Amino acid sequence: MNDPRKIITMNTVAHNEQAPWYSIAVLSMSALAYEIILMRLFSIIQWHHFAYMIISLALLGYGASGTFLALTRNYLLSRYSFVYLINVFLFGLTSLLCFLLGQQVQFNAEEILWDFDQALRLMSIYILLTVPFFFVANAIGLSLIKFHKDMSRIYAADLLGAGTGGMVAVALLFSVFPGDSLKYISSLAMLATILASWELFRNQARVIVVFTSVLLVAIMILFMLPKSFTELALSPYKGLSQTLRVTGTKVVSQDSSALGLITVVESPVIPFRHAPGLSLNANDEPPSQLGIFIDGDAMTAITHYSGNIKKLAYLDQLTSALPYHLSTIDHALVLGAGGGAEVLQAKYHKVKQISAVELNKQIIELVKSDFNKFSGSIYTDDNVTVFAEEARGFFTDNNNLYGLIQLVLSDSFGASSAGLHALNENYLYTVEALQLYLHHLNRDGYLAISRWIKLPPRDTLKLFTTAIDALSNKGIEQPERHLILIRGLQTSTLIIKNTPITKSEIQSIKRFCNQRLFDMAYYPGMIFGEANRYNMLVEPVFFTAALSLLGNERNKFIQRYKFNIEPATDNQPYFYNYFKWRVFPEILSLKGEGGMSLLGMGYLILVATFLQAFMLSIFIIILPLIFFKRKNISTNINHLKIRAFAYFLALGLSFLFVEMAFIQKFILFLQHPIYAVSVVLAAFLIFAGLGSLWTKRLVNSGQYIKGVKLSVLMILFIGLCYVYLLAPAFAILMDLPVILKIIISIFLIAPLAFYMGMPFPLGMSRLAEISPEIIPWVWGVNGCASVLSAVLAALLAIQFGFTFVIVSALVLYALAAVTSVNWLRC
């Protein structure tokens, strides 16, 4: 009787009649914020694609929790309050610790194709990171089991909390450095523990006081930790790490946003000399520069400009300078202006009016204020107007026509940088995007796109086919008369015009290229002998490919080409995906000769992530089944298990299919990747949470079947409407101000998300009545399905486009409804 454990147990049994709602909500909030911040952190210390793999697989901690709870259910339930508190606390602790340990693992992404050992190190990182998610899932899963009569409300608290988590993460990323943001996540988790102690030990002031004090002290300790504790350990192979090894280099500024960590470096001893694709004949080199690194890589530069235009002569020795030699340009638009090199290039060529668009506000601010003098006030110049916008968003409600639209070595920062459900999407180089740019050129204006050259040719040719389609869609019958392609050693420039290229322009191209030892790869009327003169390939691949793509055999050529050079579209915006499965065996056989450079890493990482998730999920899901078999649970339950498995698997897959596809659709509508992801994610989760809340009345009246039928029918109806009507609606509403578009987006998402939030709690509540012992297993199935779903959605979108993903989701919801009929019936 005096055993303190018994007293605690008795007291907790007596007093925890209600689930700890607030704690669950705050816990979910911190878990989702943690997921997003982890993506950011690993994108900085490693590379984005591997960050995606690590986080995706770490989320299997949710699935593992299901297995754990299935095996220990009875033991934990009798100690619910204590177990809940411990798990939340452990999440707070391990969210920081596991990351710090994980970043100590010497994983070298680039070496993975040479050394299997690297794969093991990668695995160790994500296994380490499953731990915090495991604890979160334990806490929530156990609450679902314990308070199964209140399943709807618990699930609602989970979703509502998660819905705000996205916004919390974005806010944190804008206000503190990524390394420090983990302290805030841990603190939120500690707060969740404090809240739980209040909610679960309501009448025990002493317990509450002890917990609260200890946790507040823990939070204080967190913020008193020295900075070096949470310093990020970048891979030694990232551009920033390598640059900082050079004598005299120094970080002069650092800034963080959801778009990336910006680091500005000066190198007074050994200059940067950033001049991508500079001509072999160049006599000039860049003046002194500051290097800008985003997430420790992808270097661009702020070039010193003292007003002496002659010092910028090197900018005329790049392939991107070609348009200025074709005619006089009055108004140039630079998309993806970065540190201002293209603005300087336009200035050098005496362009009177220059508009510069750059998505990352922090970079613009750096050039405008901190480094204003160094940059020669390039962004505050009278002739230069800078816009902090996303490239395509810039064109909404914009009737200007430009003499030149320049995109130089720009890669879009889509939702990938915001960290969720996105990996390879690029909306800058789709057919629709090029059409949009062409629409904003004046009559004889030029659209000039410069890219790094990959050999064998991939993206240059893909851009070429995209340009052909864009011209054809504009009603131009002979696209071959509207294109120019030149290449140097490392860069290529494609020029697209609305009107045919003139003879005098062709003369200018020849002069420009001959002086700079650039090769012409295509112009209207080009002959074979003119190709492949200076930068010689074994065959004039660029020229022959351009001709094939412009000819009648285009489709055959694209089909037979060993890389995927089909144009990207808004429905399938995977410009960077060049991989074809049929060449995989051949590439593998070339490993010894460095064949790995032919692989599409982004896509293969997705595949590898899926395969690992699949195998681990099978293990996680099967293990408790063996346990159930041992305990001789009746065969009725076996049939139930199969149906419940199908139901919750279908739900787990389809929820994220819909969410992911609509995030992408709304990115195009809202035009800003951060707004899109935050708003859409928050709206989906919050309204799904409300839908879950609403199911309570259906559960109370036992109307499970009715609830599932209603919700699935509405999902199918709204989903199908959106498949056909969303794009035209967006086109009409595109020019509205952002704030209105955000409100419209929320209104569009609300009904769909509301009904999507219903099937899961309905199913779980019914299970709680007929077979509560398989609830933890089902929780695990759902956790695994969520992980598989995100990756599978990306793979399907790459292969078949977003519409396919949405339709698949609708089919899965219909399947879920069908499989539910027998066991949901009362």
Next chain:
Amino acid sequence: MWSLIYRRVRVLRCANLKVLFVIGIFLSGIMPLSALQADTDYTKAREKLIKSIGQSVLETAYFIGIKELDSRVMQAMSKVPRHEYVPGIFRVSAYKNRPLPIGHGQTISQPYIVALMTDLLSVKSTDKALEIGTGSGYQAAILAELVDQVFTIEIIDELAKRAGKVLQKQGYKNIKTRIGDGYYGWPSQAPFDVIVVTAAADHVPPPLIRQLKPGGRMVIPVGSRFMVQQLVLIVKDAKGEISTRQILPVRFVPLTGVHE
């Protein structure tokens, strides 16, 4: 009794000493033997590597334009002990046909690529060579076996010092090392018959092209540390005109092949 114990201890001590002595003789025989064994193992591994490089070249003939590499280059590759240029923990992989980390975020290039690059330079024994990016010193050593003089520059202090030590230990008298910025080459020793630029850059430094002799060749690997995408060969003809060849180290033809 004490004297008995003392005598016993003395006997034991002597016995132990004798045993230790025998073990010592044994080990001092074994260790050079094992070192010899290690050397033999390395030599065998090197020979195997050379064979595999030869095979790779044969398979890549279409792209690189030759069926086999210059025998002098292959001889140099057979002679230079790559394992000496690689940090201790990676020595076991020194003769695998792959790049290896050497610290400070740098790598020692894949042997196949080194062989290919050296062969592309078409070196003669009277040549003067410039290398930008000493790294491990391995490429400099290979060149030193084939040319008259090698001048090599490295931007990272520690690497430069380490490479310098290894090259000295290996007994090379015709290599001069320097720490610093390689963009302007080595003006006091220019012009050069061959130049190798392994330091990553987004363009070819024009000053280096100017330091190439008429008839000279420059080779630059383009790509990341662990994945070479292409080799750029820059040739300056007798008149001083520049032409470049972009060479893929892999046989991936035809590009529009369905099945080979």
